Amino acid sequence: MATEQQHDAPAADAANAADLSPVGAARRRFTRAGVAASGVLLTLHSQPGMAVEVCTTPSGSLSGGLQSFRGPPPTCAGRSPGYWKNHSWPRGCNKNEPFTRIFSCNSLNAKTYGTTSQSAILDPKQWDKNGIGRHLMACYLNVQAGLSTFQTTAMLQRIWLEYQAKGYYAPTAGVKWDGGKIVDYLQGTMY
Template sequence: MSERGATRRRLAKAGVGAAGVLMTLESRATMSPMICKSPSGALSGGLSSHYGPAPVCNGLSPGYWKNHTGAWPCSTDTWFADVFYVSGNRRYCTVKQKNTSYLCSTMLGLLSPQRFDKYNLAMHAIATYLNIRSGKINFLSVETLLAMWYEVQTKGYYSPTVGVKWSPEQVKNYLQATHD
């Protein structure tokens, strides 16, 4: 059984709404659409009307941000734990520990795959953060992104709506689908 097939089966058990969204997210490689909706909006399947300004959907990948540091809306030396929830105290990080944990990593350092960053979730969270801050996407707020990360770190899942739980991998799939 392929990893993608196993993920789809797990999603089907999570509920029809969640499965439909994640099948869309996981089929992104073949269809290449970007998701331009908030997590709860993505679950609605486009059933609700859109009010307000049109969504801006020009998100860029972690690779782009890693290689175009001059375009960052914040410092590349920003500590990951200064933006995203991480338990512990960064002042205990030594030079030797740099980029060995979420606590002791910079945002730029986490744009390269790290052994401790399962599913590259932090990598995609950072790219999404930079996309929001730079105005490349507007359908997701920094507050929602930080809440997604916090819930995954403290509960082991993110709940975009009542009764739906996204695993860390599903959250990564959603974030990945918000950029090219």
């Protein structure tokens, strides 16, 4: 019976194709070829787990990275907090200066982020919910090292200030990122 169904399927497709215009038939062939090829493409470019590389600004990431750039393509080679904890820092960056030298803190964060050095913030902290401080610091170092040319210090500071003030960051009107989503974006700019 399964064999009969297999033989009937091509006949049914041929009958349906006869009802289609030449353009419709061509689209159907293209779609089938695309489905077959997509498995190959997904196999060739699969990333571990849920890792996603984001080489664009926060608002640009919402458009699926379809943002166009003028001039040379952006550099997207950011490093993680763990990398910066164990490697040399870019020229002009001082591990011993406070986190607040780059990312100012409100009174609620003065006794945590405000008393922590730039190097120490790279270690996970119980009070650094979602690791926002450590990921912002790593992104800042990536910008300073030229490893992330689509981000700026001002952009990272804006994310931090808005998150501190409101408990979320709005990359575009009507969209609110909580701490977890902010960190997801920041991690996506690193490999």
